[in-house]
Amino acid sequence: MRHGGDVAVSVSRLVDFLSGHAERLGAELHHGFSVRELLVRDGAVTGVRLGDVGRDRDGRPKPNYRRGETVRARITIIADGTRGVLSTQFAGLAGGGANPQVYSLGIKAVVQFPGPSPFGSRRAVHTIGYPDPGVFGGGFVYSMGEKAAAVGLILGLDWRDGELSPQREFEAFRAHPFVAGLLRDGVAVAAGARTIPEGGYFALNRLSAAGALVAGDAAGLVNVEKLKGLHYAVRSGICAADTAWEALERNDVGAAALATYRDRLAARGILDELRHARNFRQSFRWGLPAGVALSILQSHLPVRLGMAEDRRATRPDGRHPRPDPGGMDAATFVALSGSSHREDEPSHIALIDPARCLGCSEALGAPCAHFCPGAVYRAADGGPVLSPSNCLHCMTCMVKCPRDNIRWLPPEGGEGPRYRQL
Ligand code: SF4
Ligand code: SF4
Incomplete structure (x- = not known):
């Protein structure tokens, strides 16, 4: 786990930088719409369908209504991130890994200081076991230049407590005297949350099929041991581009031709x-102490250790409500993410069967009212009431609802959190 010579970067700024680069090289970038569905014919991916634009809250077309277009492509590279709608559809078609994919939720803020950062301008601190040693994960503080630092907490979504609020856990972490001392006089100026696929090698989905390749988090290419995800996203994107280029030159986009993508990932060391x-x-x-010991031996085990889906972990006896740690409340957290959605569009989040919520509320305390870092779900007598405009697009609800009762689709397009510094 030793790293040297690394830099801490803002992912949103890195993406801006790379997209500017791509445009200068002649790539066309299209924004402002969402992609809803993969198009598949005879087992081959043939393109995507975009979402409709301009419907009102009840789904009726407004004057600016535009039906979602069909975009045909010889090769589609799916890179819609963790628990993406397209990559989930692709995994259903092509097949998943031996283990189910499991996730963590990363929750993070950028803290600005009035003067030079007391934390230092070239420093990284990692922690483990706080605030709840029963939850897999850990915290971090990274320098972000001379006057800012990033602070975050990663929580394995297989936590048992139906009333655990990741946003409260994050505030409890920030309130720890050690962390508070590192960040003294700092003010949070940006915040956000996102799930991370952590199942690793045994949870990898199929990486290619006729007409399609999957890259980055969408494919589950994250190494929790080395804390590497962004690196793999960049490297797998390069491998996908090289594979697509060669396939188009040979005029063969069949499954066998695109399977060379896996060889490229292997050649770059990702699979090893x-x-x-x-x-x-x-x-x-089996918990933190056993996990630390076993994690040292794990690569020598001759067997595959299994994992269950995160949604199965929540237990009625797991409830240990945390006293309010103070700090940022949920509304401030959402405001700092810059998330925005058109108020009169159809909800992009829906309960599949509201009746399923009744038993869940009684037994587990309506976990969605706690696990959602955007405070989208509010517990009520007849089932949760939704505020979709708060949504941070983190995908926790699709992973953690114990009854698999939530349907999340991308909203119209150009909406969601506005990360500028994260
Ligand atoms: S949406 Fe899911 S977590 Fe929320 S009450 Fe219903 S079943 Fe439970
Ligand atoms: S509604 Fe779902 S995707 Fe949106 S912020 Fe809440 S947990 Fe995340």
Whole structure:
């Protein structure tokens, strides 16, 4: 886990930088719409369908209504991030890994200081076991230049407590005297949350099929042992581009031609690194002390350790409500994410069967009213009441609802959190 010579970067700024680069090289970037569905014919991906634009809250077309267009492509590279709608559809078609994918939720803020950062301008601190040693994950503080630092907490979504609020856990972490001392006089100026696929090697989905390749978090290319995800996103994007280029030149976009993508990932060391960490995340199923010991031995185990879906972990006896740690409330957290959605559009989040919520509320305390870092769900007598305009697009609800009762689709387009510094 030793790293040297690394830099801490803002992902949103890195993406801006890379997209400017791509445009200068002649790539066309299209924004302002969402992609709803993969188009598949005879087992081959043939393109995507975009979402409709201009419907009112009840789904009726408004004067600016535009039906979602169909975009045909010889090769579609799916890179819609963790628990993406398209990559989930692709995994259903092409097949998933031996283990189910499991996730963590990363919750983070950028803190600005009035003068030079007391934390220092070239420093990284990682923590483990706080605020709840029963939850897999850990905290971090990174320098972000001379006057800012990023502080965050990663929580394995297989937590048991139906009333655990990640946003409260984050505030409890920030309130710890050690962390508070590192960040003294700092003011949070940006915040956000996102799930991270952590299942690793045994949870990898199929990486290609006729007409399609999957890259980055969408494919589950994250190494929890080395804390590498962004690196793999960039490297797998390069591998996908090289594979697509070669396939188009040979005029063969069939499954066998695109399967060379896996060889490219192997040649860049990604698959070997993931294989080395193949039982790492599973080692922590038995708690932190056992997990630390087992994680050192895991690469020598001759067996595959299994994992269950995160949604199955919540238990009625797991409830240990945390006293309010103070700090930022949920509304401030959402405001700092800059999230915005058109108020009169159809909700992009829906309960599949509201009747399923009744038993869940009684037994588990309506976990959605706690696990959503955007405070989208409010517990009520007849089931949760939704405020979709708060949504941070983190995908926790699709992973953690114990009854698999939530349907999340991308909203119209150009909406969601506005991360500028994260
Ligand atoms: S949406 Fe899911 S978590 Fe929320 S009350 Fe219904 S079943 Fe439970
Ligand atoms: S509604 Fe779902 S995707 Fe949106 S912020 Fe809440 S948990 Fe995340």
